[in-house]
Amino acid sequence: MYSLDEIKENYRGFSDSKVENIAKNESKGLRKEVLSILKDEIKRRNLNISLISWVDTETKSFDGDERRVLLKKIQEQHCPKCSGKNILYGFETNTVKSFLIGTSFIKDEVILCRSCGKQAKLNAILITFFAGWWSGKGFLSTPFIILKDTVNFLFINKISHRILNSSVDRTTGSFRRYGTTDSVIIRLINWKNNSV
Numbered sequence: 522m523y524s525l526d527e528i529k530e531n532y533r534g535f536s537d538s539k540v541e542n543i544a545k546n547e548s549k550g551l552r553k554e555v556l557s558i559l560k561d562e563i564k565r566r567n568l569n570i571s572l573i574s575w576v577d578t579e580t581k582s583f584d585g586d587e588r589r590v591l592l593k594k595i596q597e598q599h600c601p602k603c604s605g606k607n608i609l610y611g612f613e614t615n616t617v618k619s620f621l622i623g624t625s626f627i628k629d630e631v632i633l634c635r636s637c638g639k640q641a642k643l644n645a646i647l648i649t650f651f652a653g654w655w656s657g658k659g660f661l662s663t664p665f666i667i668l669k670d671t672v673n674f675l676f677i678n679k680i681s682h683r684i685l686n687s688s689v690d691r692t693t694g695s696f697r698r699y700g701t702t703d704s705v706i707i708r709l710i711n712w713k714n715n716s717v
């Protein structure tokens with residue numbers, strides 16, 4: 522691992538656009554000490570000062586009780602598909618579609634109530650079952666994908682936990698900037714469900 526001095530040295534050598542790019546897109550993965558180096562560099566170069574508040578909102582993660590409350594709030598929204606008031610879960614679906622010369626693998630994550638989520642998974646399995654076989658690659662992978670997705674039915678809670686938590690991590694900045702109100706949460710759920 523690089524020492525902080527070496528990292529500082531590296532940052533000094535970066536172009537302005539590289540520093541901006543790190544601030545906009547990569548700040549979430551940086552250690553606290555490196556974040557201060559990044560922010561110092563933004564100030565030293567007189568780059569757009571709003572980059573600093575951007576970095577602050579992106580990296581102020583939701584932990585402990587705050588995360589629990591937010592996850593609960595997400596799960597208590599109406600189902601975006603059937604508008605029902607059942608608890609929401611994160612679901613993973615896998616679809617394989619093959620043509621004679623090509624195969625497409627689509628991994629999707631959606632936030633839905635239990636019955637809509639199960640339906641979405643069944644649909645993906647059915648599509649794969651009928652459309653997955655028609656290429657060499659598809660022929661070999663289709664049984665595994667169907668098996669994996671079927672077994673995943675046994676782990677709905679565990680998979681949901683992973684998907685909801687990673688969604689919160691990915692949208693930390695938006696929640697910090699716009700708040701964790703119902704309308705922000707609904708927008709993020711819809712965005713997630715339509716983003717593939």
Ligand SMILES: [Zn+2]
Nearest residue numbers: 600603634637
């Ligand atoms: Zn539903």
